[in-house]
Amino acid sequence: MENRKKALVLLNMGGARNKDELKMFLTNMFNDKNILTINSNLLRKLIAFIITKRRLNEAWKNYELIGNKSPINPLTEKLVDRCNEEIKEFKTYQVMRYTPPFAQDVIKEILEDEIEEIVLLPLYPQYSTTTTKSSVEDFIDYLPYSFGQNIRYIDNFYKNEAFNSCIIDEIEKNIEKEDDFNIVFSAHGLPQKIVDKGDPYEEQMKEHVEILSKMLKEKGLNFKSINLAYQSKVGPMKWLEPSLDEKLKEFKNEKVLIYPLSFIVDNSETDFELAIEYKHIADNLGIKEYKVCKCVNDSNAFIEAIKDIIK
Ligand SMILES: C=CC1=C(C)c2cc3[nH]c(cc4nc(cc5[nH]c(cc1n2)c(C)c5CCC(=O)O)C(CCC(=O)O)=C4C)c(C)c3C=C
Ligand SMILES: [Fe+2]
Ligand SMILES: [Fe+2]
Secondary structure, X not given: OOOOOEEEEEEEOOOOOOHHHHHHHHHHHHOOOOOOOOOOHHHHHHHHHHHHHHHHHHHHXXXXXXXXXXXXXXXXXHHHHHHHHHOOOEEEEEEEOOOOOOXXXXXXXXXXXXXXXXXXXXXXXXXXXXXXXXXXXXXXXXXXXXXXXXXXXXXXXXXXXXHHHHHHHHHHHOOOOOOOEEEEEEEEOOEHHHHHOOOOHHHHHHXXXXXXXXXXXXXXXXXXXXXXXXEOOOOOOOEOOOEHHHHHHHHOOOEEEEEEOOOOOOOHXXXXXXXXXXXXXXXXXXXXXXXXXXXXXXXXXHHHHHXXXXX
């Protein structure tokens, strides 16, 4: 590893390792001007404090059901290790947005390692101001001016064929040829207001589903229906629609396969929200079978896709 002069930095959201870190996650998230798009820092700080205080205990109960921590950290660490084993040209690091390791600390390490060139790979296939922009800006804010211009970032990678093949493989693993599943691509939601201001996330998400639909058909993987819905609404504002709750109502007595399309590694939104919370909803709606696909995580095929995405 000593001679590696290029850094690949995986950017992700972070997640709670314990209740204190959930408080940290929520506080940092709602203090992010890309998430709460309020101009006044002071007002945002106050609202972040109030939301965190209100949400913490209720949200922690969800983490108790998945082993008192989010799986996002260990899974991202595994992905970093696999990249370091398989992508010899780069030394791979991870930076999280709302829990450690933070950009400021990882940048110190990068400078000590005398890295000369940096590639930022936000682990978000579709661009959003709330995720990609927030993470990239945060990193660049802490990078000293003296580092120079030898830094580039991957804006999105939902069109990458090798990546999409990983998704199709995961879907294929979950069905038999004669099954008659409805597939729902479930995306993390976004306030409608953010989309109306020009965030391309919804547009890219729709295009991503179109690309995958074509690939499924080409592979002879037939579904009764192919759908897109949005999970994880927070607060009273209007978010992207249809919501996953509404979408599931269409499938009484039918089979549903969920693919979590916003994420690269599994996290509390997949392991708790999709696998536990929406499973209850599906059972109550009389859905005959309800399955959730795994994210691409640190699979060999995804490591190959990363090589192609950053080249
Ligand atoms: C206004 C609130 C939120 C916006 C906008 C938002 C966008 C957004 N988030 C992800 C990915 C993840 N979000 C996760 C958790 C999470 N998200 C919000 C709120 C907003 N997200 C909250 C309050 C939480 C915490 C859990 C909860 O209280 O419901 C996670 C999981 C992290 C983990 O612990 O494992 C991920 C991943 C995307 C992709 C996105 C916009 C495109
Ligand atoms: Fe979120
Ligand atoms: Fe959620």
